[in-house]
Amino acid sequence: MYFQIQDLNVYYRAIHALQGISLTVNKGEIVALIGGNGAGKSSTLNSISGVVDITSGSITYQDENITGRATDQIVRKGLVQVPEGRHIFPKMTVQENLEMGAFLKNDKAQIQRDMERVFDLFPRMKERRNQPGGTLSGGEQQMLAIGRGLMGDPDLMLLDEPSMGLSPILVEQIFDIIVDINSQGTSILLVEQNAQMALAVADRGYVLETGEIVLTGSGLDLLNDPKVRAAYLGGDSDASESGSGAYYF
Amino acid sequence: MKNTSAVAVRKGVLTAIILIFLQLINMTAALGAMLEKMITSAKSVKSVSPLFYGVIVALVAFFIAFSFIRSLYRPGKPKPTPLYCLGESLVIGLVSGVLIAALNALISTLNANGVKIRTYLDMMAPDAIKTAAFGREIPVMIGIYLALTIAGALLGGLIAWIIKSTGQPANAWAALQRAIAENHTIRFIRRNKIVRILVIIAILIFVFALPFILSPYGISILGLVLIYAVLGLGLNLIVGLSGQLVFGFVAFYAIGAYTFALLTAPKPLGLEFSFPIAFLVALAISGLSGVIVGLPIMNLRGDYLAIVTLGFAEIIRSLVNSNLLADFTGGPQGIKDIGQPRQPGFIESLIGKPMPENIYFLYVIMIFFAVTLYIVYRLQYSRVGRSWEAMREDETVAQACGVATSYYKVLAVIIGAVIAGAAGALYASRNTYIGPGDFVFMVSVNSLAVIVVGGMGSIPGALIGAFIIKGVPELLRDLENYRMVVFGVLLIAMMIIRPEGLLPIRRKKIYAEPDKDLEILKKELKP
Ligand SMILES: Nc1ncnc2c1ncn2[C@@H]1O[C@H](COP(=O)(O)OP(=O)(O)OP(=O)(O)O)[C@@H](O)[C@H]1O
Ligand SMILES: [Mg+2]
Numbered sequence: 001m002y003f004q005i006q007d008l009n010v011y012y013r014a015i016h017a018l019q020g021i022s023l024t025v026n027k028g029e030i031v032a033l034i035g036g037n038g039a040g041k042s043s044t045l046n047s048i049s050g051v052v053d054i055t056s057g058s059i060t061y062q063d064e065n066i067t068g069r070a071t072d073q074i075v076r077k078g079l080v081q082v083p084e085g086r087h088i089f090p091k092m093t094v095q096e097n098l099e100m101g102a103f104l105k106n107d108k109a110q111i112q113r114d115m116e117r118v119f120d121l122f123p124r125m126k127e128r129r130n131q132p133g134g135t136l137s138g139g140e141q142q143m144l145a146i147g148r149g150l151m152g153d154p155d156l157m158l159l160d161e162p163s164m165g166l167s168p169i170l171v172e173q174i175f176d177i178i179v180d181i182n183s184q185g186t187s188i189l190l191v192e193q194n195a196q197m198a199l200a201v202a203d204r205g206y207v208l209e210t211g212e213i214v215l216t217g218s219g220l221d222l223l224n225d226p227k228v229r230a231a232y233l234g235g236d237s238d239a240s241e242s243g244s245g246a247y248y249f
Numbered sequence: 250m251k252n253t254s255a256v257a258v259r260k261g262v263l264t265a266i267i268l269i270f271l272q273l274i275n276m277t278a279a280l281g282a283m284l285e286k287m288i289t290s291a292k293s294v295k296s297v298s299p300l301f302y303g304v305i306v307a308l309v310a311f312f313i314a315f316s317f318i319r320s321l322y323r324p325g326k327p328k329p330t331p332l333y334c335l336g337e338s339l340v341i342g343l344v345s346g347v348l349i350a351a352l353n354a355l356i357s358t359l360n361a362n363g364v365k366i367r368t369y370l371d372m373m374a375p376d377a378i379k380t381a382a383f384g385r386e387i388p389v390m391i392g393i394y395l396a397l398t399i400a401g402a403l404l405g406g407l408i409a410w411i412i413k414s415t416g417q418p419a420n421a422w423a424a425l426q427r428a429i430a431e432n433h434t435i436r437f438i439r440r441n442k443i444v445r446i447l448v449i450i451a452i453l454i455f456v457f458a459l460p461f462i463l464s465p466y467g468i469s470i471l472g473l474v475l476i477y478a479v480l481g482l483g484l485n486l487i488v489g490l491s492g493q494l495v496f497g498f499v500a501f502y503a504i505g506a507y508t509f510a511l512l513t514a515p516k517p518l519g520l521e522f523s524f525p526i527a528f529l530v531a532l533a534i535s536g537l538s539g540v541i542v543g544l545p546i547m548n549l550r551g552d553y554l555a556i557v558t559l560g561f562a563e564i565i566r567s568l569v570n571s572n573l574l575a576d577f578t579g580g581p582q583g584i585k586d587i588g589q590p591r592q593p594g595f596i597e598s599l600i601g602k603p604m605p606e607n608i609y610f611l612y613v614i615m616i617f618f619a620v621t622l623y624i625v626y627r628l629q630y631s632r633v634g635r636s637w638e639a640m641r642e643d644e645t646v647a648q649a650c651g652v653a654t655s656y657y658k659v660l661a662v663i664i665g666a667v668i669a670g671a672a673g674a675l676y677a678s679r680n681t682y683i684g685p686g687d688f689v690f691m692v693s694v695n696s697l698a699v700i701v702v703g704g705m706g707s708i709p710g711a712l713i714g715a716f717i718i719k720g721v722p723e724l725l726r727d728l729e730n731y732r733m734v735v736f737g738v739l740l741i742a743m744m745i746i747r748p749e750g751l752l753p754i755r756r757k758k759i760y761a762e763p764d765k766d767l768e769i770l771k772k773e774l775k776p
Binding site: 070 | 632635636639642645646647648650651653
């Protein structure tokens, strides 16, 4: 198994935020993790990357048990998280931000190639590469955050709500780029509020509700599932065709 | 227009309040005396001459009027006419002149009638009252005050108007920087490698000659400033670079100083180690204390280090101050006869006689400062420095990038502690005496002030900051009692004018070209 979570439990003091969830990602897949606010999506990603302490359960990645490892060890293995909410280094320039993404890399030529790749995906970043990250627009900062994640040359990328707060056009662009990144060989675990878009690009999906996985299936199945439609896609039967409207939780 | 006139009246009252306040604490006279001393280069001025007293009064009116007229130029508002500017300045001068003259008329009259003003106003001795009245009769005095404030205010308003209306950049600092950047000679020096090296050599020669040029007093001040600069560099690394707040930095300074003192002094331990060995041990022990303080907080987020160091500093101070431990630490009496570095033989053979002790020690401090500077500089622009900076800006992302934040946090504390320990050991050796009184909370505050004033995270800033925090109060000694008042005002003014510190940290500033960017943006925005 490429990536697997088994029976993961996470407590924040008394709050039982993740209640025994299990999920898998196969090599080359895009897997969507959807759910309402406070369902535990970010908590899942944070426990994978070692930012949050796990109470019980196991996480395996490339046949290795990585449960409880330090974040830098996990990043070193090519499992890179892009945290929620456009976190960037505001005073560093765009280029320095990207270089930070390659913090654990030593191969200068490889870093240069990765940088070119990011600039190909996000031409805007190239124009702005000497500008402090904090002066970018919100959408540009999100691009920078994803670009920085790519600089770690990830094998499996954890994206936490990349479309948050973006205009519809930019949302489409971001999802196109995610598909692009995936087609270049990076597996992706995608957390999203925008269930419509996420499920449309995902091979498989999981629905998380108050710390438990309540539904799983292929992206298409979930898109057409009446319960999902009712809860997350506004219940409108032809919502999937209209391409706009209240797809947000 | 009516509105602004009302403001002018208020500014006039403000001027008068400042003047009255200065007079009541007798600072007008002190400032005047300082000015007189500077200009006439008299050794000491017992009582200020009326001329310089008057200049100070006029200067206050000048600055208020100047800043008021300047503030009238705001984007979107019509430019004031010169006549209007002069009118407003006149109002300021008139109002403040009438008020301050009235006060002095009152005081003089009361004084003449035998009322002992001094019982009510501490500083208003008969002499001071006479000085404030310019030694004249009341009507003449009123005239002088009015003339002074009005002349000062008019001049201030006029200069503000000239600066604003001739389109000169009002910000003299910016103008200066631009002039430097555009100056051909300086550009030539910057570009030309040989010239640059020559300039650096000249500066080095000057620096090396400095201990011989300075008076003993100057040597002692410079030594203290450099020790504080080292302290500032260490704290800068923790607070400015890695972004963790430290309130009790004095703890590491004290540990370095005490370790060194105990190892070299004849009492209380009688070890009398040589300078290099004791110095190295002092570094090691202060580094160890950094580990002790750093480890418990390595996995915590937030400003725990500030509290932990604060407590640690208090513990250290109580320990060295305690009578119980006096046999080991010297107790409240402190430690005396602390060891000094021996002069290497070649100095004597080179200049024929041993170098004076204080000059030699200044060289030692300068060398340590240079070494610290080099180390800190290398660290800041290394991988380690980068991770500190990343941590400071956003700990979550730094972690997501693979920075082992816990490790780098503790590392910053340890290196900072070692540098502080070095500063402490130097201080102990230079003074040859230390006691608990040398390691009070104020040292922590001062070292924080050094880096705040100089600019957080900036290496040259630490030197400038140390000079301002430790050097300027000494230069202001002439002001005697008002020294700290003036110093405080200077600090406040500085933080208002340059909130990021005097020499804020420089990032590579190669901004994208706005025009080109705009084109790209326009293209992209087209549907
Ligand atoms: N550090 C924390 N301390 C305490 N409680 C937390 C912490 N982080 C998350 N929680 C709680 O755990 C639950 C799950 O939070 P999580 O951030 O994983 O939700 P989410 O699914 O990502 O929601 P959203 O879509 O709003 O980002 C929430 O109830 C939240 O309040
Ligand atoms: Mg979340």
